[in-house]
Amino acid sequence: MNESAGLSGPPGNDGPPGSAPGTAADEAADEAAEAAETVEAATAGFRAAWTAMLRTGHGAAVRPGVLNPLTARTADLLHRAAREHPFRPELAGQAGALLIDNQFTDPQLLADAVQLIQRQAVPDERGPALSGAFAAGWAAALRERTLREQEAIRLAADTARQEVEKALRVSEARFRALFESAAIGIGLGDTDGNILAVNRALGEIFGGGPEDMTGVRVNDLVHPDDTPGVWEAYEELISGKREYFQFDKPYYRRDGEVVWTHLTVSLIRDDDGAPLYQVAMLEDVTDRYRLQERLRHQATHDPLTGLPNRAAFFERLEKLFEEPEPDVRFGLCYVDLDGFKVVNDSLGHDMGDQLLTVVARRLENALSPLGHMVARLGGDEFVVLLENCRGEQEAVAAAKTVLAALTKPVVIGDHRLAVGASVGVLERRIATTTPGAAVRAADLTLYRAKEAGRGRWTLFDPKENARAVSRYAVSVRMPAALDRGEFFIDYQPMVDLASGAMTGVEALVRWRHPQLGVLGPEEFVGVAEETGLIMPLGRWVLEQACEQAADWVARFGDRAPKLSVNLAVRQARNAGLVGDVERTLRSTGLDPSMLQLEITESTVVGPEDEALKALHALVDMGVSLSVDDFGTGWSNLAYLRDLPVSNLKIAGSFVGDLHDPAKDTHLGWRIVSGLVSLAHTLGLSVTAEGVESRADAERLRLMGCDLAQGWHFGRPARPAEIARRIAEADLEAAPDPEFGYES
Amino acid sequence: MARPNWVPAGTDLDKPNAARVYDYYLGGSHNFEVDRQMARKAIELWPDLPKIMRANRAFLRRATQFAAEEGISRFLDIGSGIPTFGAVHEVAREYQPGARVVYIDMDPVAVAHSRLILADDPLSQVVDADLRNTDDLLARPEVEELLAPGEPVAVILNAVLHFVTDADDPAKILAKLREALPSGSILILSHASLEGRPDQAGSHQSLYRSTPTPLTMRSREQITAFFEGYDLVEPGVVYLPEWRPDDAESVGPHPERMTGMAGVGRLS
């Protein structure tokens, strides 16, 4: 095509190609060749610019295998649209569309492309039409592409949504099945306590269907036997203070029966963490619970009479002793039927059992209303326990009630059986004894009652008791007991009143008697002195205790308590004493200053006493001496001055009397205070025994009393317990708890 | 955190979504108004974004081409998004006509779209899995088959790891992937970076907070550490346009403005 020719006339007037006359045609051919050269150069320039344009931007992401042919193709189409006759603008349109097909959707690209196309030299006037056609092709294709992509993404979104919905339906169906068919009861509620949904298992636990639970509120489900704390936990949960809780909880079923459940409640929060729902899971544990109850009942009740058994009785008794108030008293009536053996032997066990059942019922009917516990200890032995006893009279009244309940004969079939009973009555302050000692004492008192003749009660008497104990196989058994290892030692803390620290312990020997249980020193030391056994026993105690004390020193250094060991009169007067002590200290490695020996007032009877020499020798060795039970014996204060002691222990009865309602408290305190100043006058320190309350401890401290021991500061305990106390005191005293825990 | 397997993911079309926002940047129309709103706001704050995204896509193309030219014909594209123009299988097959690709994404819409597009391609598969549930991802039959020992594989983590927060322990994820790969495999990775335009990082990250996939931009050092156990091929971890450009001019005068960093590593 020739530009000038094109300009020479309207395009329609051009002759048909190849029909031009000779010379004109030659000329034209020359011109055409010339023009073709420039056109070729222009075309090459356009192609280069076009290629460069397509390679930047989006084109960088298009792989060469696509980009190169595309570049060639579009350049070609544009070239043809620009040059070919007749003018086919749609070719430019195709080029625009091809770009769109390869995602050249950036409007900037359109701008750049149009500029390039415009700059091209084109024949005739087709320039604007050409770029217009290109832009239109590009835009039309973009519109199509946009619509197609919008449709595709909507379709994808729909498909995805449907799939998610399907998956949700499946998982919902799965969860619903899980919820519906779970063997465990599940309920959903809101945080106001409205129950929103429950499953079948839950309905069944409550004895109905799930529908019966609609409209029920969680707060309606209170049961009087609810564990304390369950509703507090519930409140915390629904207010978002805790995530879950677990309890065994009873509920009323619809039929009024009680169902026991193992209940777990968890909190569900919304996306912002605010409490939204509560989910309760309930497992019916009624059977397990009933079995447990039955087992517990069986373990604590006598199957024949239904009364609490021996174990239950001791459990209750020991509980009384756990944290007693200083003045609380208790009573025991130890009951044994008179002539029961005759009934059993002559009328048979069956009759005997029936008799016991009737007796049990009568005792229960007579004493339970008074608030006393009746238990069967075994055979024909029963016991009545009076908690918070108001005094001996009340215990005696209970014994009389026992006897009165059994005066009427018992009718079994054709037999009218006259039963009677003997009762041993014991009534004491809890603080003065132990469960074992009390029951033993009551038992021995019962034997005195029986000996005195049937059908009567007898009141405990300490002297009679001690006599009975010794008669009762103590003296016989004692010699072998040491060899059999039946003795052991407990240690009672002694506390410095000013600082509150445990600075010493008193070694107290105990005897685990095979029949009588654990006996305290007051129950057998007397006999041991009489029989001479006190010598080997005393030596044993000294050795054991020193060894233990040395061990504490090794473990705790200067925080270890000083050891106090009782010296019986006979020991003190024995020639071998000094040697024994010396040897023991040497073999155990205990420093003499860590040992204090307690003697009684009667150990030394006069200034010429041989024992005095031995005591001086001990003090020279570095051991200290203390006078035990001061104030109870016959004290010659003159001798006291000559004794090499450094401490006085005020007998427990002085402090104990301060609480005896029958005694003058004011006077009691004045006596104690007098003893303290007496000791201080003599340059001795003072230890108060039998201190059972904080108030007494405080008053003694203000009085200047140096040391104290008694239940308030700790009962006699196993060595391990003492070690624990030493360690604990360290912790409390440690300035920084972090360091304290390391030790 | 990643959701447990048995809870279906939602398709929350009321929220912008990384896959569709990215499509918009690339000039596609596979997106909804929420996506476009977010993208427009981002572009307004940071006009270079579409260019950066194109640079990222161009890196993917060059790296895929590199892998295929190295003879690799198995590809695992994790976080593949919406397969717009120039998907991995198209690029790879130019050099490896039998190339197989497993596309993985956790966005259900992206997955559905990929499935619609690839329905007729027997050598491409689409799996709905979450990179953060790496064990689950690796246990999918399609993935297991692809990673079967013998032939090396190219694992592609292109513009996806920045959607894994530090709390989800990306290093551990990479270690698990690495252990599952046959020897000679390669890792293709690009990542939004703090370098180059630290001024933009904050506002851009906060925009992504409204999406299900918050953005964690990382430093070159952190990104390089993802290649632990691999030998980096030349030129190492660099700005997107700098990684093996087709020709020198295409790098442009300011490669650091394309704040993403990219690299390819080979399992020794």
Ligand SMILES: C[S@@+](CC[C@H](N)C(=O)[O-])C[C@H]1O[C@@H](n2cnc3c(N)ncnc32)[C@H](O)[C@@H]1O
């Ligand atoms: C920016 S796109 C990248 C697409 C493609 N890889 C590319 O570079 O062109 C990120 C994609 O990763 C996906 N993604 C984000 N987190 C993911 C995860 N944890 N697991 C799988 N895919 C994820 C998103 O859904 C999105 O499709």
